[in-house]
Amino acid sequence: MKKKKGWLSLLLAAVFLVSGCAQGNNESAPPSSGTGNEGTSSSTDSGSNDGSALTPAKLKIVLYGDESNRMKELAKTSFYDTIKKEINAEVEFQFLPWTEYGGGKTDLMLSTGEDFATYTDANYMVKSVAKGLYADLTPYADAAADLSKNVDEASFKAFQLEGKQYAIPVGNKPNSAEFYSALVRQDLLEEAGMTQVTSLGELEQFYDKVHAIHPELIGYANTDARRLLQYDYTDKNLYWQNDFIALDESVKDDQIISWFETEEFKSYANLMHGWYEKGIIPKYAATNVPQLQSDWNSGKAMFWAGTAARPFEGAATISQAVPDAKLVNYFLGSGRPKISRGTYSTAFFVSTAAKDPERYVMFFNLLQKNQELYDLFAYGIEGTDYTLDENGRLTKITTDSLIPDWLLMNKNFMRFDNTVPDEFIAEYKAWDDGAIISKGAGFNFDNTPVKNEETKLNGVFTEYLAPIGSGFSDYDTAFPKALDRLKAAGIDKYIAEYQKQFSEWYAKQQ
The missing domain is CATH 3.40.190.10 (Periplasmic binding protein-like II)
Structure with a gap:
């Protein structure tokens, strides 16, 4: 077929971000609030546009890649004014090279106790939580009330450990296959x-x-x-x-x-x-x-x-x-059904050194709160950075990247350029139809029992297995030696530990 x-x-x-649909009706509930982490409450009605009742706060948001000139301008003007009005916070946006993601400078900032937030993947989250470097955000779920309506519940679960929320997912887009x-x-x-x-x-x-x-x-x-x-x-x-x-x-x-x-x-x-x-x-x-x-x-x-x-x-x-x-x-x-890990783009964590974790969650909420704020953070100022036609289609005036488009992408707010065929938009929105969530979605492996083995295995992968899998080396010639190295590095112990943890987790999901 x-x-x-x-x-x-x-x-x-067609220098565009994505789609012109109105705010959706995804009523996914936020993760349940907990009481395991006592913090100073700074919450207010998330539907309010006035954060003046809140104590002033200063936040640092780390993003990866190059910071455009337009991003620098908006961070000091429209972004600053809007965030100040919404949650009474001043946000410093710090850009780091992608080589610092999941390690490097990010690790250094965490280990030296800096007050900041940035995005994570599940594996980095597990390692960092084990070191006590991520704040437990469970008590602040209500501060993400708007975001939780526009991000799938399964995306929240992907960043939970033992029932606690350690990162807030952002984005809602077709991710299957x-x-x-x-x-x-x-x-x-x-x-x-x-x-x-x-x-x-x-x-x-x-x-x-x-x-x-x-x-x-x-x-x-x-x-x-x-x-x-x-x-x-x-x-x-x-x-x-x-x-x-x-x-x-x-x-x-x-x-x-x-x-x-x-x-x-x-x-x-x-x-x-x-x-x-x-x-x-x-x-x-x-x-x-x-x-x-x-x-x-x-x-x-x-x-x-x-x-x-x-x-x-x-x-x-x-x-x-x-x-x-x-x-x-x-x-x-x-x-074969398409398999999905979930519809999120990424998830933000907050360092344990943060003075006001809840205010960070309130900032994450702004990124997926409504069409007006999404347009601001993704596209800039209408009439200056972009225009919209009568159908809500986008034409970019400036091409500078702001908050990275891949990070924000949410099918409830995304806008398509007016050159994109309707057929493509319909297919994009329907991409996940019939897809199934992976049976491993939400499982996070604790590598502590096999940390040494994992380090050795990664070395074997780089030196021996990746060249075979990439086609550079002939399998029959190169694999016997690679398998010997794999066994010597502890693959059997690693697989056994992974199977043990996965089976225990899987049984709880049934």
Whole structure:
């Protein structure tokens, strides 16, 4: 059966964030309030636009990436005034390089007792909570009352440990089947005389034809295709917990899979080695992986791993190089439900050194409170930074990034550029239809009992397993030594501990 395709012409004018729907009716409840963490209450009616009754507060929000000039301006003017009015707080936005996320400077700020908040993933949360570095935000759930109506309840659960809320999720967007589709340059596909890609054979045919026309282009702009290729190497519906462990979502059980010790990994590695030998994955990738991303952004690659939003995320970048580029998501098979980790974009934690954790939660609430505030933080000032037509479609006047668009993306507030076809908007909104939440969603592994083993395993992964999985090394030649190293590093102990914790958690969910 052929998969329905979604598409978007990446015109230079389409420097946009996403969608013009009105505020939704998601009535997901916030996590229940607790009393385990006593703090100074500064709450007020979250529907009020007047925070003057609150004691003044100073907050520091850490974001990652480059700070634009327009962001600097708004942080001192409109953002400042609005936040002051809403929650009587002064917010300092500090930008750090992405290399400092989940470690580096972020770890240093936590360990030295700085008062700040930033975003996290579940694994970093578990490690940091074990060290006592994240504040328990459970008592402040009411301060996120508006946000909780626009963010799914399951997203809150993903950042809970033993019933306590350690991070507040932000975002509500289609997230299922991330990287399970091939994001194809449709303009190149059509130039090669093809109309669609529905199988591995057709994807490789697409490469051959385009390579004959444009030998200067690379094929796949990544070194990991285990998700999009799984229709060809397994009958299971695999979903990965981390690099070492997968779940089969087609069966309802608590069994984890040691990925590298499976026949599926062998089949996958052989497929990738074939791509590397054929040139679909360029030879330089073995020593210069970052160049793959650069080539994709500059329009020098044929396809990438797709998501619901990738046809328009980064549109401005690629369209600067190729104004007529079009991107389409294609699945290389059918019949398997899309798997989702949840609909959140990320989640904010607050450092334990924070003087007023609740005021931070009130700030997070503003990010997803209503259309007016969303427009301000995502797009800036109407008439100066963007305009809206009669249908609520967006035209950007300034292209500077403000609070990162990927972070805020919420289907209840997102606006589409007026060049985006209605067909694409409808498909994007329906992307998660029929999707199922992973049976591992909400599980957070405590690595304390196997911390040393995990460190060694990560070293084995980098040195031995990643080159095999990326296709750089032949499986039959390289895997025996890699398996020996894997065993010596303690993979059996690690898998046993993970299985023990997962089974205990899974039983409680039933």
